[in-house]
């Protein structure tokens with residue numbers, strides 16, 4: 314495996330998660346309206362039901378918590394909804410949303426971004442998951 318480039322677009326996507334705490338787990342569907350997620354780095358798709366898709370699907374990966382308290386909805390989302398699109402807010406867990414990172418991105422960039430693998434961290438209890 315070659316060293317990841319410092320200008321890799323996946324690294325750019327993950328930089329805001331520097332120092333975040335992760336744990337490895339199976340991907341579970343949250344609700345009918347939220348049946349898949351994407352890797353925060355490379356946008357690989359996560360789903361509990363890979364047979365429903367024609368592209369490669371991640372069924373497990375590294376998950377972290379992203380604080381979302383009192384964030385107003387982005388203007389883009391408000392506009393989409395008012396023009397008739399069905400837009401689902403991401404599910405929230407005690408003020409957090411889940412963000413997923415695929416195995417490859419974690420292995421390539423996790424050390425450089427000080428990712429912490431800690432399944433016992435108190436943050437999981439705060440989110441109630």
Ligand SMILES: [Zn+2]
Pocket residue numbers: 352353354355356357414415416417418419
């Ligand atoms: Zn990825």
